Amino acid sequence: MQPTLAARQHRAPTQVARLRLDELIAADRRKNEFxxxxxxxxxxxxxxIQNAVGILRSRSDVDLTVQHRMHALIERQxxxxxxxxxxxxxxxxxxxxxxxxxxxxxxxCVVVRAAIETLESGFILRQQRIxxxxxxxxxxxxxxxxxxxxxxxxxLGNASKYTDAxxxxxxxxxxxxxxxxxxxxxxxxxxSQDMLPHIFDLFVQxxxxxxxxxxxxxxxxxxxxxxxxxxxxxxxxASAGIGLGSEFTVRLPxxx
Ligand SMILES: Nc1ncnc2c1ncn2[C@@H]1O[C@H](COP(=O)(O)OP(=O)(O)OP(=O)(O)O)[C@@H](O)[C@H]1O
Ligand SMILES: [Mg+2]
Numbered sequence: 001m002q003p004t005l006a007a008r009q010h011r012a013p014t015q016v017a018r019l020r021l022d023e024l025i026a027a028d029r030r031k032n033e034f035x036x037x038x039x040x041x042x043x044x045x046x047x048x049i050q051n052a053v054g055i056l057r058s059r060s061d062v063d064l065t066v067q068h069r070m071h072a073l074i075e076r077q078x079x080x081x082x083x084x085x086x087x088x089x090x091x092x093x094x095x096x097x098x099x100x101x102x103x104x105x106x107x108x109c110v111v112v113r114a115a116i117e118t119l120e121s122g123f124i125l126r127q128q129r130i131x132x133x134x135x136x137x138x139x140x141x142x143x144x145x146x147x148x149x150x151x152x153x154x155x156l157g158n159a160s161k162y163t164d165a166x167x168x169x170x171x172x173x174x175x176x177x178x179x180x181x182x183x184x185x186x187x188x189x190x191x192s193q194d195m196l197p198h199i200f201d202l203f204v205q206x207x208x209x210x211x212x213x214x215x216x217x218x219x220x221x222x223x224x225x226x227x228x229x230x231x232x233x234x235x236x237x238a239s240a241g242i243g244l245g246s247e248f249t250v251r252l253p254x255x256x
Contacts (some may be wrong), residue, residue, distance in 0.1 A: 027201075034203040037217055041084060045077035087219045090150075091202060094226040101144035101230055105255065108139040108148075108180040109173050115152035116171070119160060126165045130156075133172040139180040142255040143231050151227045154220040155184050155235075155248045161212055162246070163188030179233070179251040191239040191246050199237060200225040208242060228252070 052070040056062060062070075093099040116130065123130055141148075159169045168187045175181065191199060195206045202222040209216075221237075228235040233252035239245065 030201070030203045034217065037203075038084075041217065042081065045081050048077050049074050084217070087217070087223065090223055091219060091226070094223070094230065099230065101147060103142050103144055106141055106143050106145045106148070108141055108143075108182065108252065109134055111143070111145050111148045112152055112171065112173055112182060114145075115149045115156055118149070118153050119156050122157070122160050123169070126160060126163075126167075128160055128163060128165070128167050128169055130169045130171060133170075133174075135174050139173060139175045140255050141180055141231075141252055143252065147227050148231070148252075151224050151235075151250065152182065152184075154224050155250070158220060159184050159186040159188065159246070159248075161216070162186065162209060175254060178254050180254050182250045182252075183247065184249075185245060185247045187245045190242045190244040191237065192242055196237055196239060200235070224250075 052073050056067065056070050090099070112132075116132065156169070156171070163169065163186045170185045172183045173180070174183075189208050189212070191206060192208075195204075198204045199206070200221045203218040204221075205216065205218040225235050228250055231252050233250060235248065235250045238247045238249075
């Protein structure tokens, strides 16, 4: 028997509440998983640092090469932990509405070029070719160039991380319908249809990505979406499926 109109009207808010509850339960589970990963991420560099300090303190006659190696190790691990802390702080600042953009008139091409340069050594190391298509004229935005660079470093960093050595990355900058558009495609591991709607959520990582994620925690794309939206823009992802590469498109409103 069909439910009456009154019953349907009554059920709608209950269903909405149920969906909301499911979302909250899923978010809570992700947060718990995240805390477990975070503990691990903090424990292993701390253990390495402790070992290195132990070696340096154990004897006064530690070989100079060993000393240098231990110092480099400590520096690297501290750098990793700093990045982690900075990423988490950014997320919390944006979530609480405490991040203020330092807007100025910037050419999108200049920002994208800076992001590519930041990652250049990684592309070379992984023997990945990046093919870039530039527009003929500047694409002016009213934007925070440092934050936008951070956005593109995250997308391009993922493209490199989730693509095999020797793979291809392509990037295009264009303008259409009042938006500056950056499209990044890669020939990497791809994203399943099930995962696609969730990858911009905080702490979400696909199982396929785990072996490559390295010290990642699933923060990058959440930051990307928050930063795009703070600029009045959007970001979307597409993939034909696992093993078939991915495509990320960022749209940002142009200024005159
Ligand atoms: N270019 C890509 N190709 C395939 N999967 C991707 C790509 N970019 C992101 N993903 C998937 O989306 C997930 C979330 O990405 P995100 O950048 O937020 O986290 P992360 O790279 O795992 O860690 P972090 O960025 O915090 O260091 C990744 O774990 C991966 O599963
Ligand atoms: Mg990432």
